[in-house]
Amino acid sequence: MTSKQLFSSFYRFKNGYKYSNKLLNSIILSNFSSKSHDREITKELSNKFFAKPVQDILVKLTHVNIQKAFRKRFIGQDPDTPIYKFMTTAEVEKLQVEVKEKAKEKIQMPPIVPLRTDLGEVLEVDRDIIGFDSAKFVFTDITFGISDKSRIVVVREPDGTLRKGNANERHTVNQLYFPQSGRELKHPAMFEDKNLKPLLENGDYEFILDRACCQFEPDDQNYHRVVFSTYQHVDQTQKYQILESTRHLGPLLFYLVFNKRPDNFLMYCLQTERFDDVILFIQLYSKLNQGMGTELENDQFKIIENFIDVECTEKERLKEALKSYINRNSEVEYKSN
Amino acid sequence: MLSSVIKRVFLPNSICNTVNRPEITKSCTRYFSSLFISPTRVLKFEPVCVQQIRYESFFKKHTAEHIWKSVTSVSNAGKKRGRGKGAGKKRAKNLNRGQVIGVGVDNMIWPGLNAPIIKGRDLIKRTQLPPDPERESRLIKLRDSLGTFRSIRLSPTERGWSGNKMPGRSIGPPHSINEYNFDGFDSKVLEFKTVFCMKANAGRYRRISVVAVTGNKNGLAGFALGKAADSKAALRRAQNRAGQKLMYIERYNNHTVYHDFFTQFCNTKIFVEKRPEGYGLKCHRAIQTICEMIGITDLYAKVEGSTNIQNLVKAFFLGLLKQKTHQQLADETKYHLVEFRRENDYLPVIVASPTGSVNENPKEAPDFLQYVMDNKVRLRKKKFPPFYTRKTHWYIKEKKLETVRNIDKAKLNLLVEYGEIRSFLTDKYPECRPMQKNSIKKEVDETDQS
Numbered sequence: 001m002t003s004k005q006l007f008s009s010f011y012r013f014k015n016g017y018k019y020s021n022k023l024l025n026s027i028i029l030s031n032f033s034s035k036s037h038d039r040e041i042t043k044e045l046s047n048k049f050f051a052k053p054v055q056d057i058l059v060k061l062t063h064v065n066i067q068k069a070f071r072k073r074f075i076g077q078d079p080d081t082p083i084y085k086f087m088t089t090a091e092v093e094k095l096q097v098e099v100k101e102k103a104k105e106k107i108q109m110p111p112i113v114p115l116r117t118d119l120g121e122v123l124e125v126d127r128d129i130i131g132f133d134s135a136k137f138v139f140t141d142i143t144f145g146i147s148d149k150s151r152i153v154v155v156r157e158p159d160g161t162l163r164k165g166n167a168n169e170r171h172t173v174n175q176l177y178f179p180q181s182g183r184e185l186k187h188p189a190m191f192e193d194k195n196l197k198p199l200l201e202n203g204d205y206e207f208i209l210d211r212a213c214c215q216f217e218p219d220d221q222n223y224h225r226v227v228f229s230t231y232q233h234v235d236q237t238q239k240y241q242i243l244e245s246t247r248h249l250g251p252l253l254f255y256l257v258f259n260k261r262p263d264n265f266l267m268y269c270l271q272t273e274r275f276d277d278v279i280l281f282i283q284l285y286s287k288l289n290q291g292m293g294t295e296l297e298n299d300q301f302k303i304i305e306n307f308i309d310v311e312c313t314e315k316e317r318l319k320e321a322l323k324s325y326i327n328r329n330s331e332v333e334y335k336s337n
Numbered sequence: 338m339l340s341s342v343i344k345r346v347f348l349p350n351s352i353c354n355t356v357n358r359p360e361i362t363k364s365c366t367r368y369f370s371s372l373f374i375s376p377t378r379v380l381k382f383e384p385v386c387v388q389q390i391r392y393e394s395f396f397k398k399h400t401a402e403h404i405w406k407s408v409t410s411v412s413n414a415g416k417k418r419g420r421g422k423g424a425g426k427k428r429a430k431n432l433n434r435g436q437v438i439g440v441g442v443d444n445m446i447w448p449g450l451n452a453p454i455i456k457g458r459d460l461i462k463r464t465q466l467p468p469d470p471e472r473e474s475r476l477i478k479l480r481d482s483l484g485t486f487r488s489i490r491l492s493p494t495e496r497g498w499s500g501n502k503m504p505g506r507s508i509g510p511p512h513s514i515n516e517y518n519f520d521g522f523d524s525k526v527l528e529f530k531t532v533f534c535m536k537a538n539a540g541r542y543r544r545i546s547v548v549a550v551t552g553n554k555n556g557l558a559g560f561a562l563g564k565a566a567d568s569k570a571a572l573r574r575a576q577n578r579a580g581q582k583l584m585y586i587e588r589y590n591n592h593t594v595y596h597d598f599f600t601q602f603c604n605t606k607i608f609v610e611k612r613p614e615g616y617g618l619k620c621h622r623a624i625q626t627i628c629e630m631i632g633i634t635d636l637y638a639k640v641e642g643s644t645n646i647q648n649l650v651k652a653f654f655l656g657l658l659k660q661k662t663h664q665q666l667a668d669e670t671k672y673h674l675v676e677f678r679r680e681n682d683y684l685p686v687i688v689a690s691p692t693g694s695v696n697e698n699p700k701e702a703p704d705f706l707q708y709v710m711d712n713k714v715r716l717r718k719k720k721f722p723p724f725y726t727r728k729t730h731w732y733i734k735e736k737k738l739e740t741v742r743n744i745d746k747a748k749l750n751l752l753v754e755y756g757e758i759r760s761f762l763t764d765k766y767p768e769c770r771p772m773q774k775n776s777i778k779k780e781v782d783e784t785d786q787s
Contacts, residue, residue: 070684079613080679084596084688086672086702089695095675095685106682186754 038228039259046113048288049254055109057284058250061277062107068245069103109250110209110227116219119166126160133158138165140173148174149217167220182214191215191226200233209248231255238268253281257288262307263314270321275300275329282307301326405429428483435479444469498622503529503547504646505626508572511551511580524551524576525626528646532564548647549575551583552630555591559583560627560650586631586657590614593635595663597706599713600656605648608715609656610637623649631657639715661709663689670703671696 039045048054072079087095141152153165153173165173175185189195191212199208208230216223231252234243243249256265262285269277279300285307301322308318396404409429411421439451444466448454452461489501497505503526510522528548536542545568552558559582563575589595589611597610607624612635618625620638623646628636640649667674667689674690677683696702725731751758762769 066684070681072680077680079615081611081613083677083683084705085675085677086666086670086705086708087675088672088697088699088702090697091699092673092675092685092687099684102682189753 038255041112041114041224041258043114045258046111049112049251054254054284054287055250057280057287058109058253059104059107061253061280061284062249063245064103064107065245066099066103069106070099107245107247109247110213111218112251112254113219115221115224116167116217118164119170121164122161123154123164124162126162128160130160131158132160138169138173140177142177148178149219167222171217171220180214182211184215187215187222191222193229196226196229200230203237203239203242205230205234205239205242206246206248209243213247227251228255235261235264238264240265240268253284254288257281257285260289260311263312263318266304266308266312266318267314267321270318270325273325275325278304285311401432402429430480430483432480434483435476440472442468442472444472497526498626503568503572505622508549508576511577512573514577514580519551519553519580521553521555522551522557522580523554523630524549524579525630526572526575527560527623527626527650529568529572545571547571547575548650549579550627550630550650551576551579552627552632554630554632556586556588556632557583558586558627558631558654560654562647584654584658586633587660587662588631588633591632593633594657595660596666596709598656598660599710599715600652600659602652602655603645603648604642605645605652606641607649607652607656608639608641608710608713609653610639611635612637621649624653627653664692666709667691668693670708672702674705 136158137156139152139154139156148170151170151174153170154162155165155169156162171187172185175183188211190199190208196208209227212223212226212230216226234240234252235256240249240252243252253265256262262281265281266278269275269281282303304322305319308315308322312318406429409427415421437451439447446452446461446464446466448461448463454461491501495506497503499505506526508524508526510519511524513519526547526549528546530546532544532546534542534544544564544566546562546564547568548560548562549572550558550560559579561575561578561582563571563573563578565571565574587595592614593611593616594609595611597608600607600609609620612619614635616635616637618628618634618636620628620636621640621644623644624636624638624640627650628634638653643649661669663674668691671691671693673695674688676686676688678686748758758771758773760769760771
């Protein structure tokens, strides 16, 4: 520890006789309700998310649109005078290739990872110093070059327990010593359940998801709560269109797949003539739920029918949608012939 | 000789004593000696008051018009210097206003003049009523309200660049001509001045010269100079001639110029710069007015050299007309013209490609800014911090402000978090609350109610 140039930094959590349990971000934790019946995210599932075949399918399903990826964002920046350049065709083509790469970077998906497990782990209990002070002491290591995730944050309780910091303590300390722009010391009130609901009903999905990415670590309980409830809302209202060509459609679909809720997305795809998306989605589904090596049959309509029979709950409606889709397309083919 | 001395000595008093004069002349020596012997005897004269009467007066000699003129007029030389204009100007008052025949200082009833002769069956008699004390003050009040000069107050939307002056003011669309109505047009005055020239017969001949710009705020605009002896006629002439000289001005996305450019007329040099939407017009007020008429909303312009309005207008219009569209630029240089915007994270967008073959040598491609500015570069002077920031008092002020500079943000945060402004001690000691914004008012209300 001496070699690590350890700074002991401490601040007293308000420990007065009246407000004994008031923490900086306690409001959100107290409101946190684990009412959703989601499958727990395990390390294995997270690895599947990062696997190349899955990522490829998710990127395809996102339908990267360069115009939308580079769209004007309302981030409090004034518009600037445009810059002009005279260019040859070769230079323009080279730029366009670079732009494609940049667009892929821009829509890099936020990861789906399991919750952090080592929070609040008790390291040592020293009975000799019980009551040494009325406040907790937080120790942290602010050496340059350590990531926020691996930074040591430990708390000495007044009863002599030395434990690792919990999520709030870690967030506070990291934000105090290494502030990140856009991230706030106190979690914004919009992430509280009661405030989140009207936002969701307004359809501000992208704003919520972007801000959640900025505010929370991906292995944070709050992140999972906000993000997954948003995904659920998008799924229920079938407003996938809003998230298309953004960073969030991939994780959303992944969430739907591992929780086995394919009905709404399939219905949406069939109604909006996205037949390729249906096949890709079924591929993804089988890869995640039946094993990575599974191959599908050649007849696409048969695959979809089978899938609806086996996995979906609203079988009748989906089958009707499929039928009407086939009818429409056969008519088109007939007309074109 | 002696009598003349006596006359001089007694003259002031002798006026009162015309009746006794023969006696005085008789006993003049006695009086003279007594004056020097005992002055108390002189005071024995009893004073008699006599009023001087003149049967002619200044006010009777001249007409009211003449007298008023003597008060209100300004000499010819004064007029030339601009005297007798504006707020301090004296105006003639009509003193007959508010006066009625038959009504005067004595509050009399004159049957047949200010009252009916018969009321019912009774014959009204001439009677004097008690005096009306308010009549005089009423008349004075009425006179005071007349005759003071008041400039016409313009509403802020009608005002020009400065006060009640014409430049910058809107004068409406040009008059319709050949059944063509200038719908959606508006004109504004750019210059309004008096000019003189010498004529063989009339001598120094005075006219009003007006420069006006007219436009439909959608790319069409024109400007013209109009002169006339009368300001109204001059305005009309300028406005209508401007309507005859319309030109179409290319705009980029209907809000700004196509590209930066330099333009000059005589010694008036203008560097015009393109600006993004929402920037506004930051330029000379004449250029600003012209832009409003054309429909340009965002632009920066720096005028160097003379700011003569007529030259400024000509230079600016010349520059606008010489602009090249993106397609023209691409055709001239034979390169693709690519646009990058910061808000789109510098996504390259080809705004124009040459119609013919494309030049494939990247080294020969000109620099865009140099090309459109025709190699002119605006001198951008370095801005130094003002002198007072190096003074001691500035340092002291900064030091004082250091403790309060974030007070607003802190207050806002407290309001967001707790719904009130509180101290760090409030948690532990609830009575420790700083003064709230509306607390005093509330307390007063409560005491009122109780």
